[in-house]
Amino acid sequence: MLPPTEQLFPSSVLRNFCVEVFRHFGVPPQDSETAADVLSLADLRGIDSHGVARLHTYFEMLTMKRINPTPTIRITREHKSVCTVDGDNGLGLVVGPMANEIAMDKATQFGSGWVSVCNTNHYGIASYYPLQALKRDMIGWSMTTSTKLVAPLWGAERMLGTNPISIAFPGLKNLPIVIDLATSAVAYGKIEIAKRKNQTVPKGWIVSQQGEMTTDPDDMINGGALLPLGSERELGGHKGYALAAMVDILSAVLSGANWGPFAPPFALRQEIPDRSVGKGIGHFFGAMEIEGFMDVNEFKKRIDDWIEVFRNTKPAKGTGGVLIPGDPEHNEESIRTKAGIPLLPAVIADLKDISKHTGIPFTV
């Protein structure tokens, strides 16, 4: 059921509004379409935090000229299947898709392609990229750094972003397996929601600015940090930290971007790091041609079998049973494609504010 405060908008209306907003700032037509596609896919798949709800931040960054609307994206170093790309401080929603295309083109030519990207900005949902690779019968990977929020295990300060990893595998009759996970225990949004509702959060999500486990969201918001996946030493918090470090190094150390705590902020209101160790934030993309390993249809049939066997796992008592990674998002996509995208009043107000400043009409 739709909460009474939410309002439904056709996906195409929101997408077109995004296109016009990007064009307003001089983003070239094709790039504006691509950037709007990335945001639109997030809304369709139910990842509300990464869709049109973020348009106001992009709008602010473009208004303040903190992002280059017409970047010259180029390969700065290359050896056959691998390369480094400089995004020229463009929108991550434009640099990301282009770098991902480079990875896929390399995979066509060399069996696989691997691209580390510097001088870029927030690139939307991580799974957009492997989903593109599926269209070319490839296994795609994407990772990105982001503004610091996470403490390494046994640390008492924010040093890493929520650094997601995404990869997808195609089925023949089944929808693809789509893995898209932040390497933190939870998203920052969940801490904000708890604060707004005046609730505590579960043990294992956050630490205070002394690095102590706490359940009070304010302790995290006021100088504390999120915990990595695994939360504490006993449950494997060192593993989540190591995964976040892997994403950080592949995306930002290897490309020449700002790694770890030095990643520049996504939004204007966030603190600017006291040191620069490179250019912009970093992404990492990979693409592997399935045909290079196995007949594509045989692989897809094996994935179908995998999906069916795992779906039929004996369910744990009191649960609905095992899901396949990507199930919740596929489900949301089939509902929202028909019903539209539910937006909260605050998001609608943001879009109206953009409309007021740009003169682009926002109506349904």
Add this chain to the structure above:
Amino acid sequence: MLPPTEQLFPSSVLRNFCVEVFRHFGVPPQDSETAADVLSLADLRGIDSHGVARLHTYFEMLTMKRINPTPTIRITREHKSVCTVDGDNGLGLVVGPMANEIAMDKATQFGSGWVSVCNTNHYGIASYYPLQALKRDMIGWSMTTSTKLVAPLWGAERMLGTNPISIAFPGLKNLPIVIDLATSAVAYGKIEIAKRKNQTVPKGWIVSQQGEMTTDPDDMINGGALLPLGSERELGGHKGYALAAMVDILSAVLSGANWGPFAPPFALRQEIPDRSVGKGIGHFFGAMEIEGFMDVNEFKKRIDDWIEVFRNTKPAKGTGGVLIPGDPEHNEESIRTKAGIPLLPAVIADLKDISKHTGIPFTV
């Protein structure tokens, strides 16, 4: 301090004993040396469960002719930087290093190399492989499937192995960052230790055969399962499950091996799956030439900087502060290289048993 029951052995003595045991079963001289190197590195780095303590299992599998001592390891499908390798049911300690060499040779030729391996067996410690890649100024990855022990989130049966992921990054003045993590919350060995000591285990490690969280090790041992990294939904158990699934698919679905619950057992006493969906277990190796992305020395300096910044993270109250992935193993290696490898009486008894059956002397 060494527990009074443990006895120290020079690493070279244990390594040479392993070489002779492999040779005894007809494993070619060079392959025997390689296999012994993999076990020896585990012992040196303090990963006791994967070193000479496992020799008795390899001994049994070779005695029963369940493993082929003289495999013809070959590429069955290939496109430049990617390929599939059939290990011909050889020792994973031989097939793994050879497939990893193929990945590195491809990286020299094409910038990167990616190898999915079927028809293989247990390959030792996952970090052996990326550590080899460091010698060639490459970033190496390794993953492998293993006998089922882990339940997917909301499942009540064992469906996945502890499926590790390893990757390493070289420093210039600093020892490398070495990431090597099982995608389960903990290793099975910890459940066995708790049982032996008649202790409970922390909530979040295991489920019973009804899929309910439990702290009694017997509930897991008698038909229950380990939980994936993240443990429960609230702390991100779906993420650990997704990572284990990724390893399973890249290693076993893509190569034509037995995936998920169908992975054949490592040891003779383990249950044989009721269905076969391919050949042996699966590994996945990757190697990327650092030079293809960035000047190698510049990268190593950036890694040094990363290590120093993260080591200087403000420490959490009551902890020793942040470690760099690989620190505990580097530390152990420097101690054990001089002092020797501590072995438990049960392990020494196993080695003496091998000595008795093979006639190879085991003495210090």
